[in-house]
Amino acid sequence: MTTRPVRIGVQLQPQHAEYAQIRDAVARVEDLGADIAYNWDHFFPLYGEPEGKHFECWTMLAAWAEQTSRVEIGALVTCNSYRNPELLADMARTVDHISDGRLILGIGSGWFEKDYDAYGYTFGTAGGRLDQLREDLPRIESRLGKLNPAPTRKIPVLIGGGGEKKTLRLVAQHADVWHTFVTGETLDHKISVLKGHCEAVGRNFEDIEISLGVPNDAGPATEIGPKLLEQGVTQFTVGTGGPDYDLTRVQEFVAWRDSL
Template sequence: MLLDTPVRLGVQIQPQHATYPQIRDAVQRLEEMGVDILFNWDHFFPLFGDPDGLHFESWTMLGAWAEQTERVEFGALVNCNSYRNADLQADMARTLDHISGGRFIFGTGSGWFERDYTEYGYDFGTAGSRLNDLAEGLQRVVDRWGKLNPAPTRDIPIMIGGKGEQKTLRLVARHADIWHSFVTPDELGHKLGVIDTWAEKEGTDVSDLVVSNELQRRDQSDADALFDAGVRLFTLGWAPSEADYDVIAGWLRWRDAKNGTGSAV
């Protein structure tokens, strides 16, 4: 677990219930404010609110962000492995990496939103079968990165979301640079111990693993507890149609205080 990395703030711009100009303007303003990473999510329909409301596709949007932005890292929180051939995912990720000059993060997971599967014609399977597919897909992604010409500009960071101890955390130990979850501070120590155990069995080194967690519906005391437990990447789900930039500014001040680059919050 990497504790000496600076605290970073990632904002997940929800690609729902907003026009694309609203999303584009949010990307520009959040980069100017100093947010470290911008995320969207990989779904085809809104996750809450009007189920048939406005919604945009993830990877196409990320291509626009790669050109629009200059400094921030970006990616999906998280990509659904089921929706695209694994080798295609690798090629898309490599292309975004080049467009952005090496700022793309490959966040991925096994998928869970059944409506996406049924309406777009994917086999929903079971939670276990989707995790098995993710394990196979991740290896194919990594292998394809080693074959593409031109190669990626850097070792593209892999971010894996989830907390299941038998399959997901084993994949974290095997592949991840960043582990994202919603677990509480009290749970983190145990989960990190599980990752360490899997890393020993896999023969991998997780000493540089960055721990990521979510801030939405949490306050500063919660964030402090997560920080003390080892979290260094904090993500915040955020609605561009509401455009509450004061919330972002407050968390940026908290980040800077933790990094010793700003006044105490």
């Protein structure tokens, strides 16, 4: 069992809402005592009305950086295909400064074909997108090291995904946080694979925070939280969509965290 502090994240899905409703939800997330506010990096809703209301990820993160004062912020996750890696590094550095050092750089290889088609990006194959992410992560890191002014801190990198050959190796090489949605024996297996990659690349597995997207139907926080904590999860993220942004589940997890 890890000695890391338990942290509660909230993914405010930027779909089916006016921006005023998203702005209000971010304020409520911070007031409730959550640790992190995430959005996601898509151009269309992922469920519900496919052509419904939706907003862009990084311009929103810049607004959140000004609006909030305590919570960390980030994308869960940025699609690597949508922006030049050097540009993404500069965007991350800028939001890092706007937020006074509260940005988490969440990144993944992308998967939502509709985004690619509508915005003119080449979809390719899952393996090809992961190969591109492997090439781009060092470019992002290099550009972050050259920017003036430099980031306010070593911006934490979160990588989402569970592919055992490519994704988890990238986690071992580059990530401060690994985000997953798997639970139970599958989670134990993925952690074992990640430990193997860490050993292979000379990385201390304990330096990587394990983050989980909590299923809404998985039971109360007081039941599932301790089990996941025993497996090594310390960041618990609840997802909620517009227009109402129900934070009841978030309150439940914050109360459980505070009881520890």
